[in-house]
Amino acid sequence: MIYLDYAATTPVDPRVLDAMMPYFRENYGNPSSVHRLGQKAEAAIDSAREKVAAVLHCRPDEIIFTSCGSESDNLALRGAMMARRNASGKTWILTAKTEHHAVSKTAEQLEKEYGFLLEWLGLDEHGAVTTESLSKAVCNNTALASVMYANNEIGTINPITVLAEIAKANNILFHTDAVQAAAYLDVNVEKLGVDLMSLGGHKFYGPKGVGALYVRKGTKLLPHMTGGGQEYSLRAGTQNVPYIVGFAEALHLAAQERESRTAHVKPLRDHIIGNVLETIPDSKLTGHPENRLPNHASFVFKDVDGNLLLQMLDSAGFACSSGSACKTGNPEPSEVITALGHSRDWALGSLRITLGVDSTPEHVDSFLNALPGLVEKARKLHN
Numbered sequence: 316m317i318y319l320d321y322a323a324t325t326p327v328d329p330r331v332l333d334a335m336m337p338y339f340r341e342n343y344g345n346p347s348s349v350h351r352l353g354q355k356a357e358a359a360i361d362s363a364r365e366k367v368a369a370v371l372h373c374r375p376d377e378i379i380f381t382s383c384g385s386e387s388d389n390l391a392l393r394g395a396m397m398a399r400r401n402a403s404g405k406t407w408i409l410t411a412k413t414e415h416h417a418v419s420k421t422a423e424q425l426e427k428e429y430g431f432l433l434e435w436l437g438l439d440e441h442g443a444v445t446t447e448s449l450s451k452a453v454c455n456n457t458a459l460a461s462v463m464y465a466n467n468e469i470g471t472i473n474p475i476t477v478l479a480e481i482a483k484a485n486n487i488l489f490h491t492d493a494v495q496a497a498a499y500l501d502v503n504v505e506k507l508g509v510d511l512m513s514l515g516g517h518k519f520y521g522p523k524g525v526g527a528l529y530v531r532k533g534t535k536l537l538p539h540m541t542g543g544g545q546e547y548s549l550r551a552g553t554q555n556v557p558y559i560v561g562f563a564e565a566l567h568l569a570a571q572e573r574e575s576r577t578a579h580v581k582p583l584r585d586h587i588i589g590n591v592l593e594t595i596p597d598s599k600l601t602g603h604p605e606n607r608l609p610n611h612a613s614f615v616f617k618d619v620d621g622n623l624l625l626q627m628l629d630s631a632g633f634a635c636s637s638g639s640a641c642k643t644g645n646p647e648p649s650e651v652i653t654a655l656g657h658s659r660d661w662a663l664g665s666l667r668i669t670l671g672v673d674s675t676p677e678h679v680d681s682f683l684n685a686l687p688g689l690v691e692k693a694r695k696l697h698n
C-alpha cells in the first residue's frame with residue numbers, strides 16, 4: 316500500500332513514541348497529586364507546555380491541552396462566544412464555508428441552538444477568505460472571526476496576518492484552525508497576530524487524540540468541560556500525560572525539520588500537479604496554484620464518482636482521499652468544493668493526494684502511471 320493521505324493522519328514518529336513510553340509505565344502519576352510520582356508527571360506536562368510555547372512564541376500559560384483538534388476548535392468558538400456575550404452582549408460570529416466541520420458545525424450550532432448570529436465570509440476563486448469580505452462584515456456586534464490557516468481539502472493558505480490585523484483594528488477576537496498548517500507553516504502567534512489557535516497532534520506525526528489551543532493572555536473563554544482545575548480551569552480532566560508529551564515532541568520536531576520536510580515534499584507535489592493536469596482530460600486543480608500547503612495536491616475530474624475512484628485506487632494499492640476524510644462514503648459533493656463554485660458534475664469527482672516524510676519519487680511515479688487509466692475507467696462507469 317502506498318500512503319498518499321497525510322492530511323487525514325500521519326504515522327507516529329518513532330522519536331515521538333520513545334518520548335511517550337515512560338509515561339505509560341514508570342511515570343504514571345497523576346499530575347495533580349502531591350507526591351513525587353505526581354510531581355514527575357506535572358513536570359512532564361510543564362516541560363511539554365514550554366516546548367509548545369517555544370514553537371508558538373507565546374507564554375506556556377497560554378497553551379491549553381485538549382483531546383484533539385476538533386475539541387480545540389469547539390473550545391475556541393463556543394468558549395469565546397459565550398464569554399463575549401456575557402461580558403459585552405456581542406453575538407455575531409464570522410467564519411467561512413471552507414472551514415473544517417469542527418468549526419463550521421460548531422458555528423451553526425451556536426446560531427441554531429444558542430441564539431448567536433452567523434455570517435459566512437467571502438471567498439476568492441481559490442477558496443481563500445478575502446480580506447475585503449472581513450472588512451465589510453465587521454460591525455459593532457461582531458464578537459469573533461474564525462478563519463483556518465490552511466485548508467485540509469484544497470490546501471489553500473489564508474492571509475491570516477492581514478485578517479487578524481483587521482479583526483484587531485475592529486476589536487474582535489480572531490481564531491485560526493492551524494491543525495493542517497502546523498506541519499509545514501510558521502505557527503508564530505506573534506507574527507500571525509491571532510488570539511486563539513487550534514492544533515492537533517496526529518497531523519504532524521504525533522499521536523491521535525491530543526490537541527492544543529493557544530489562548531492569548533486576557534482572552535476570556537467559558538470552560539466547556541467543568542470539573543477539576545486542570546488546564547487553568549479551562550479544560551477539566553486528568554491530563555493525558557504520555558500523549559501531551561508526544562504532542563509537544565512532535566510539534567518541536569515539525570518546527571525543527573520544517574525546511575527539510577518542505578524541501579522533500581514540494582517537488583513531488585509539483586510533479587503530481589503538472590502531470591495530472593497534463594495527462595488527464597477534463598481535470599482541474601482545486602485550491603491555490605502556488606499559495607498552498609507544500610505536500611498537498613487536489614483536483615476535480617468531470618463526470619467521475621470520487622468515491623468510486625478512491626475504491627479503485629485502493630484496490631490498485633494507493634491510499635488517497637476525496638475531499639475531507641470525514642465525508643468518505645457520502646455521495647453529496649463536498650461543501651468546500653461546492654463553495655468554490657464547481658458544478659455538481661465536477662464537484663463529485665474530487666481527489667486529494669497528500670505527501671509526507673515517507674513519500675518517495677517511486678511512489679509518485681507509480682501513482683501517476685496508474686491514475687489516468689483509473690480515471691478513464693471511472694468515467695466510463697459514470698456515463
Ligand SMILES: *Cc1c(COP(=O)(O)O)cnc(C)c1O
Pocket residue numbers: 322383384385386415417463465466467492493494495515516517518524525526
Ligand atoms: C484534522 C483536522 C481537524 C480535526 O482534528 P482532530 O484532531 O482530528 O479532531 C480540524 N481542522 C482541520 C483543518 C483538520 O485538518
